[in-house]
Amino acid sequence: MASTKMKIKKSKSGGYEVMVLAKHPMETGLRKDKKTGNKIPEHFIENMEFAVNGEVVAQANLGTGVSKNPLIGVGIPNAKPGDTVTVSWVDNKGESDSAEKAVK
């Protein structure tokens, strides 16, 4: 799906780094709709999991304090070329998305 993009790059400290850009409003629940005056309800990514060859290596926990369209970077020091890295996230409404890429 086009709403989650990922890049894998070599990390200076060895291993690799996964960068994920997830398209998401990350609404805090505090903003008001300018037309209606009603508060826009909270809508934010809760958990984002990172797996290497199907094994989860990290879970990022996000909340309303994370910026819109989260750009998340996680170190995966033990990954090797040919490994498959998968990122999947779930938000507070139960919506989800994922992306997958091979380490080159």
Next chain:
Amino acid sequence: MKRRIFLKGSLAAGTLAVAAGAGMLTPKSVLAAAWPKAAFESETEADALNAFFGTSDAEESDQVSIKAPLQAENGAVVPVKVMTSLTGVEGIAICAIKNPRPYTTSLRVSDGGGGLYSTRIKMGQTSPVHCYVKAGGKLYMASQEIKVTVGGCGG
């Protein structure tokens, strides 16, 4: 120089929150690990740390480093990168002290994960940003103040 920082604060939701929200990850338990609600909803940093790490007793360490701007152009999008050379990393957390709810984000790590976590956070005003790393059963931290001219919490 290292110094212990003892943070005072009541234990939020008690042992249940600690069990559900904190702890080391094994590949199976990561999948079951629930979103650490108690930490995110805490109004003090100490409560949030207790909820996520099971402790708020942290030692300043130069093995935890922060890459973040000294001044944020836009408080709605403040890039913060936490790096650590510590081994046995179990978790990382980022707190913006002056936000109404200081706990902004965290990372739970299992064997294959590493000591690097970067994100972009919202900051309502100039504030110290505390980055915590739990490694080898101990909690370490580093701090940096980030100046904010245009606040970003969506008010």
